[in-house]
Amino acid sequence: MGQLKEVSDEQQLDDEIQATLASLLSHNNFRAVQTARVTALEAWTEVFSLMITSGGLETAEQTMLALQGLQTILGKFEKSLSDDLDAAALLGKLTLALVRSATPAMRRAGQQTTSTAHERLLSAFRVSLKAITESSTGLGLRDVCYRTCIAVTAAMPLKLAGGTPSPSPFARQLLQLVHHAGDRLLVVSTEDAFSGRGSTRVSAVLFLDTIMALSQAAAVxxxxxxSLSKLNFVPVLIDTSIGSVASSFQSQNDELRTILAYFHTALSLLLRICSTADGTQLVLNSGFFSAITDSRLFSTDPDIGLDIDNAHALREFYKLLSAILRVVTATVVARGAGNAATVQQAKGFLQQNRFSIMAVFKRTSAVQKTSGPPEREALNVAEEFSRLMLVTGFLEDDESAHQRGTRTNGFT
Structure with missing residues (x-):
C-alpha cells in the first residue's frame, strides 16, 4: 500500500475522494430525475389517452384535441428515439391513440381541418417509420409503430375520387416517405414478420400488406x-403460414388466437400480392401449391382425422380453408383463364382433393336442414370450392371425361 509522505498528499487524496463521491451523488441524482421524468411522463400519457378515448368528448372536440396532442408530442417522440427509449415507448403508444382519434378529420368537409389532419398524420407516419428503422428500438415499440403506420394509411384515400385508377396525392406522399426510410425498413419488417413474438409478427405482416397496397395504388x-424477392420473403411467408398451420391445431397452445391471426394476416397479404400477374407468378414460383399439399389441410377430414375437439376450433379450421381457397382462386383470375399452366395447377389441386370437396358438399347439404356452428363456415368453404371450379372449368372437364367414359364402356 502507498504511504502519504507529505501533508499535501493527504489533502490531494481527500479532494479526490470528495470529487468521486460528488460524481456518484450527481449520477444518482440524475438517474433519480430521469426516473421521475419517465414516471411523470407515463402518468401524463395515461391521462391524455383517457381524455381522448374515455373522456366523453364530442367527436369534433376529440379530433381537435388529438391533432393538438400530435403537434405537441411528435417532436419529443422523434428526439427520444436517440436519447430516451423509455420515453419513446410511452410517446409511441400515445401517438397511436392520437392518430386513431384524429382520423375522422380526414373525412370532414372543412378544408383547414382536413389539411391540418393530413399534415399531422404524415408527421406521425414519418416518425413511426424512423422508429422502426432505428437499430436501438425494441419489438414492443416497433409493434406500436407498425400499427400507427397502418392506422394513418387506412385514414387516407389511396385513389382519386370518381372511380379513376390514378393514385391520390396522399398515396404518393406516404410512398415517398417509405422510400426515404430506405431498404432497412423492409429488412426490419420482414424479419419481425418471421422472428417477432406475439402480436408483433401480426403487426409486421399487416404493415407489409399496407405498403403493398400503397405500391399497387401508385402502380409501382x-x-x-x-425488393421482397431479394429478401426471399414470399417463400418463407408461405412456409411459416400454410406450412406450419396443421401443428398449431394439434397442439394445446395458449397463443392459438395470435397464431391464427398471423395465418389469416399472411394469407391476406398473399391474396393482395396475387392481385397482379407478376405477384401471382412470384407466389406460384415460391411453392404455393406444394406447401398446401405438404400441409395436408385439404386431405384431412376434420371430423375424423384432425384432433379438433371443440366447435370453435372447427370453425377456425374452416375459416382457414376458405382463406387458402381464395388465394388459389386469385392465382387463376390474376393470370387469366387463358394461362394453361396456372389453370392446370388449380385443376390438379381440385383433382387431388376430390374427396375433401365431396366431404364438404356432403356436410353442407346436410347443414341446409340444421342450423348452428360450424355450418356457416363449412358453407363458405363450399362456396370457395364452387368459385374455384367455375373459374377453372373443372366441372366441364370432369363432365366431358365422364361422357367419354360412358361412350367407351357402353351401358353402365
Missing part, C-alpha cells in the same frame, strides 16, 4: 415485388 408494385 413491381419494385416492391423485386
Amino acid at each position: 408494385n413491381t419494385t416492391m415485388l423485386k
